[in-house]
Amino acid sequence: MKPPQSGADPVEAAVEAARQARRWPKGLYVHLPYCPYRCPYCDFNAYVLRSREQAGGVVDAILREAEGWARLSGAREGGFRTLYLGGGTPTLLTPAQIRRLLGGLRRLLPLDALDEVTVEANPGTLTPARLEALVEGGVRRVSLGAQSMDPLELRRLGRWQSPAQVERSVRLCRAHGIANISVDVMFALPGQHLASLMRTLDALLALEPQHVSAYCLTLEPGTPFFEQWSEGRLRLPGERLQAAMYRRVVERLRRGGWRRYEVSNFARPGYESAHNLLYWRHEEYLGLGPGAHSFWEGVRFATVRDPGDYARAAVAWAHGPGATVAFAERLTVRQRMEERLMLALRLEEGLDRRRFAADFGLSPEQAFGGAVWDELEAAGLLERKGDRIRLTDRGMMVADAIVATITATVPRPTTAAAIPAPAR
Incomplete structure (x- = not known):
């Protein structure tokens, strides 16, 4: 059968890629779309969680989708090497939902040879019970969305957490045997100065994370921050200050022993993000969950974004393959x-x-x-x-x-x- 070209039916393109696959992709990404609140700068496929039943419905749908790809795939070699639970805020799941998700994925997909299992977390959502369930499921790396250690900057960002919750989250992870901790820090924030950024960075580095991701705030169309900026109601540091902030972050992290291995990512030797390196090295990965992206057998595809529509599509896997696929294209040579x-x-x-x-x-x-x-x-x-x-x-x-x-x-x-x- 001739491979589907860009613009062909999305289900056909993704399904044919899976059928022709000789081996599984190296990376597995699972998108949990719910958050406790919506940040005004965020354009991710995320929604405010209203009930435990909402989250449980998405977990069930993800497992149906995983079962569908497992039945369909022609892959008979290898297995996934990385598993990344992203969002959203995956740590809003209850301990029972975490166990059902991770246990189900291990039952359905070849996950016996995983080198790295990561979960994204927001400070304040990590509890002993959730961490116990995560560790039972094989999680050994946590990526913590700290962003800032300045209470005023956090309020301006629309974040409900406190610096104390960041510190407590790190302590809880280590108490449960998770030693590989990454922290996110943002710069070029509204009202931020170079001195406040460096205070945040020093406070986070005092927690001795193995990995640091440092991102410049980006204004994305459709977000409240973009609208405020367009109307002149949001003032941000200028380009020269942004550049100075980035240079100081790089210098401080290098001096402390964190090596920059990607534009925005720094790690102690041996603690680079194995999953994200798959993306940057143009390797293959499979994405499950609403709005998740995949790259497999030269085809890039994405699932239905709305969680409710996604859950209904996952049920339809029983009647036809690829029901959750909303978009797919076979990349050209130039692409x-x-x-x-x-x-x-x-x-x-x-x-x-x-x-x-x-x-x-x-x-x-x-x-x-x-x-x-x-x-x-x-x-x-x-x-x-x-x-x-x-x-x-x-x-x-x-x-x-x-x-x-x-x-x-x-x-x-x-x-x-x-x-x-x-x-x-």
């Missing part, structure tokens, strides 16, 4: 090249020229035009050493702009038939 470039240049390790040439039959310079690489290298934004192309510290500051500049060039004419499929 695969651009995604590989965009993701790899976010990493300190950079772009592997040999892998790129093996997968696409062209070097990066041939694919995107040689002159632009020379110009970026001469400007001190990029360096080429051996088989690696990576951004410099200056380049990391403007990574998105550099990728846009490179991909705007006209590549050498190629055809899909002349280029091998991505290597496994």
